[in-house]
Amino acid sequence: MKNTITNVNTKLILLHPYIQKQGNPNRLWLVALVSVFAVASLLTLVYTRESFHTTNTTTTTRITATITHNEQTLPKSVMRALVHYAANTNSTNHMSQTDIKQISDVLKQCTSPCNFLVFGLTPETLLWNALNHYGRTVFIDENRYYAAYMEEKYPEIEVYDVQYTTKIRELKELVTSVREQSHNECGPVQNLLFSDCKIGLNDLPNQLYDINWDVILVDGPRGYWPDGPGSISAIFTASVLARSKKGGNHKTHVFVHNYNREMDKVSSEEFLCKENLVKSSKDLLAHFVVERVTDENGRHQFCRNNSTTSS
Template identity: 50%
Template sequence: MKGISSAKLIVLQPSKQVGGGGGSGGGSKSTPISTLLGSHPCFWLIAFASFFTFASYLAFLITTATWDPGLPSSATQSDRASSSFRYNHRLPDPVFESLVNYAAASNSNSKMGDTDLRTIAAVLHRRAPCNFLVFGLGHETPLWRALNHGGRTVFLDENEYHIAHLEGRLPGLEAYDVAYTTKVQEMPDLLATARRGRRGDCRPVQNLLFSDCRLALNDLPNALYDVPWDVILVDGPRGYAPTAPGRMSAIFTAAVMARSAGPGPTDVLVHDYEREVERVCSEEFLCKENLVANTGQLAHFLIPGGDVARRDDFCTNRTAIAEVAH
């Protein structure tokens, strides 16, 4: 800006007095501007630099005006490019497939079976980016987040220390701890109570936040009850022992959320479906009529929502309770 000021001074400054005939009494005349400019060749360099500076500043203003409002004003250009990709594009198919193949080839003993993993991945490939709710943290947690790139993936787990550990390894992980009050050995009584209350506290369409049903999870963060979940995966809590919490509450809550929060439909997947709790509770609340696929260990249900959802009962033909009456 100093160069611009100097240029203005050169142009506007009165010309020097030029003496005539060498005497003090000689007359004076003004030098024309064109002559003055021609006598200062550096002026054009200064003018060009000033114009370039002004153009650059104007471009900056235009860029700022179109800045992504979701980013802080101090974000870099690479941050903007990353944000645009993150919020406006799904994961490219080659990247998606590579992640699935890598996870399937993992040698971890705690990982999910290849067929089940690929079944869930296929659902995410169809729905992502989406709202994805996962009951349980495990070996596949980073994979589920990655496959739902651009969407929202939320995890619910019974172990707050496990959550804290993974939050340190996976920045940005959205996970909440859940206090389950049920036990696997209580399943027959819990199902019987739920059936008696299917027109009341245990009805299929309701606001779980205010539910007194014994199977309802009503202590989650309030905002989660209003999310229209596209995909729900039940892969927790523990259910391998009589005193373990079991997945009765997770399956019931998933069934109600799928019918209540949005227009649907919602893909609900239940892992370890070969176990009694998972199979019986799924048939009771997710219903055989909504079963899309069954790999043996993983069941895939498609639950209608909105006006299509049944509001008086979960299923049209319920026979699951008879199997566990005693």
């Protein structure tokens, strides 16, 4: 049997191990992806920091501009008051510039937000509210309709109405009745909310009796005729509120406008006391500084030099 040998040309290809490693496509793609991601993250971080810096700078600039603008702009209440007062400077009912300055100077002396109580709605109402812009200013008036009108027209003011039961022609009888009851109902130190004193105002909002008033102005109620209420109730109430303060500074500045009128002067001397009179301006504005006093027996009294009104 004859063997037939077929030659087959076979090529043998030998691969070096190093070449096999270099040829791994998966690892190459992984390295490429990681590199791209790293570059993208770096660019994003740089852009974000730049953007934040720009935004922050812009915001700071806007805030600074706003603060500067606010510092240069008067509050609306001040602007309205000044415009109102300037438009009515020819009114005969206006308080004089000298008298206004006296009250304004005292308001400036308040070491904390000032509590300012005003009896009477007058041409100076908006001015008082504006001058005590950072404090609390409360107005009391006998005309409920005018009080409601002012509150609606000028929402920034706080005003309440009250009913007065006194009459100017009864001045002597009223003073006598207080002297007779100064040891109980008409005492100089008390909570008027629970008082039956005839000339004390006990129908104000309850919260007003708990406030330590720093400044009180009596410029009302209106009335120049014998049956008009006069100011005796307002002055008596102011004197009691001043002496009934709790804690802190026990002194209260009390101003009485139209001090030249008989009822205003008599009531002031009786309840605010001559000894507390600091200054009077042409007998129109009287300035008292009132505080709690006692006699030798420790009893509260209105005036040190008037034993008839001690309690």
